Amino acid sequence: MRLPLIITLACCAILTSCSKYQVNVISSTTGKExxxxxxxxxxxxxxxxxxxxxxxPDAPVTVNVYNKLNQPLYIDWQQSALVIGDKAVSYVPESISLKGNISAESYSYLRNNKGSIFNPTYTDGSVNAVANLPKTTTFLPPHTQSSNTTVRLTRGFIEVPDTAFHKIRMIERLQDTVALTKVNTALFTPDNSPLTFRSYLTTYTVADGKNIPVVYEDKFFISRTLKTNSDPKHLKEFSNQRGDYFINSKATGYGKTMAVVGAAAVIGTAGAITDSQNAKSK
Structure with missing residues (x-):
C-alpha cells in the first residue's frame, strides 16, 4: 500500500512546482558595460x-565601496539614497533588527479548597537578544572596502504589458540536453523602461577638522524583461549568478489549486492506508 502514497507525493511535488518567472536585466544609462x-x-x-x-529576489541593491586614497574615507549613508522613479529610499533602514531567543519555565501549584482543586500556571522567562542599530556612517581606512545591502528594488513582478513581448530563441540546458527554446522577451530604452532608478551616494574625507563631501550619482534602468514558465537558471545566459540581473518567481493559479488537491489526495491516501492496516490487524 505504500506505492499509491509515493505516487501521490510525487504528483504533488510536480504540481506544486508550477511557477512563472520574470527575469529583469539592468543596464547603465551611460552605456557602461x-x-x-x-x-x-x-x-x-x-x-x-x-x-x-x-x-x-526583488533585486537587493548591494553597494561596495573601495577606498583608493592614502587617507580615511567615510560613507555617509544618512545623506545617501536610492531614487526609484521619483521616490527617494534611504540607505539607512527605518526599523531596528532584533535577533535573539526567549527562554521560559512554567510552574504549577495545586491547592485544595473545600474539595475543589485549583491548578494555576505561572511562567517565568527571560529575553536574550541583540538589537542591530542602522549604520549611518561607514569608516574606511586607506585601501579597504565595505559592502552594504539594505534596499530592494522591487516587491514581486514588474508590470510589463503583454504587447511589449516577442519570442526569441535562447539556449537551454536540461541535464545533458542542449536545445533552443522560445522565451518571451521585451526590450526597453531609458525612455520607455518600466523601472528607472539612480543611486545617490555621499562620501567625505576630513581635512583640518572639516568634512569635505563628494557625491556620486549613478543611473540605471531595466533594459530587458523575460517571462517564462521554466526556471531561467536552465537558460545558458542566466545559469551563473551575475549582478546585472535578478529573477522573481511566483506560483501560478493552477499550481496553487493543484497543491490543495494534491494535499487532499495525500490525506485521503494516508487515510485509506490506515484503514487498510486497521482492517488487517483485526
Missing part, C-alpha cells in the same frame, strides 16, 4: 571604486 566576470557595475576615479550588484 558590467564587469564581464561578475556582472557588477563598477564606477571609479582616483579616489574610490564603487560597484553595484542586483542579483537576488
Amino acid at each position: 558590467p564587469n564581464k566576470e561578475t556582472g557588477n557595475y563598477e564606477f571609479e576615479n582616483d579616489s574610490v571604486r564603487i560597484s553595484y550588484s542586483f542579483y537576488g
Whole structure:
C-alpha cells in the first residue's frame, strides 16, 4: 500500500512546482558595460571604486565601496539614497533588527479548597537578544572596502504589458540536453523602461577638522524583461549568478489549486492506508 502514497507525493511535488518567472536585466544609462566576470557595475576615479550588484529576489541593491586614497574615507549613508522613479529610499533602514531567543519555565501549584482543586500556571522567562542599530556612517581606512545591502528594488513582478513581448530563441540546458527554446522577451530604452532608478551616494574625507563631501550619482534602468514558465537558471545566459540581473518567481493559479488537491489526495491516501492496516490487524 505504500506505492499509491509515493505516487501521490510525487504528483504533488510536480504540481506544486508550477511557477512563472520574470527575469529583469539592468543596464547603465551611460552605456557602461558590467564587469564581464561578475556582472557588477563598477564606477571609479582616483579616489574610490564603487560597484553595484542586483542579483537576488526583488533585486537587493548591494553597494561596495573601495577606498583608493592614502587617507580615511567615510560613507555617509544618512545623506545617501536610492531614487526609484521619483521616490527617494534611504540607505539607512527605518526599523531596528532584533535577533535573539526567549527562554521560559512554567510552574504549577495545586491547592485544595473545600474539595475543589485549583491548578494555576505561572511562567517565568527571560529575553536574550541583540538589537542591530542602522549604520549611518561607514569608516574606511586607506585601501579597504565595505559592502552594504539594505534596499530592494522591487516587491514581486514588474508590470510589463503583454504587447511589449516577442519570442526569441535562447539556449537551454536540461541535464545533458542542449536545445533552443522560445522565451518571451521585451526590450526597453531609458525612455520607455518600466523601472528607472539612480543611486545617490555621499562620501567625505576630513581635512583640518572639516568634512569635505563628494557625491556620486549613478543611473540605471531595466533594459530587458523575460517571462517564462521554466526556471531561467536552465537558460545558458542566466545559469551563473551575475549582478546585472535578478529573477522573481511566483506560483501560478493552477499550481496553487493543484497543491490543495494534491494535499487532499495525500490525506485521503494516508487515510485509506490506515484503514487498510486497521482492517488487517483485526
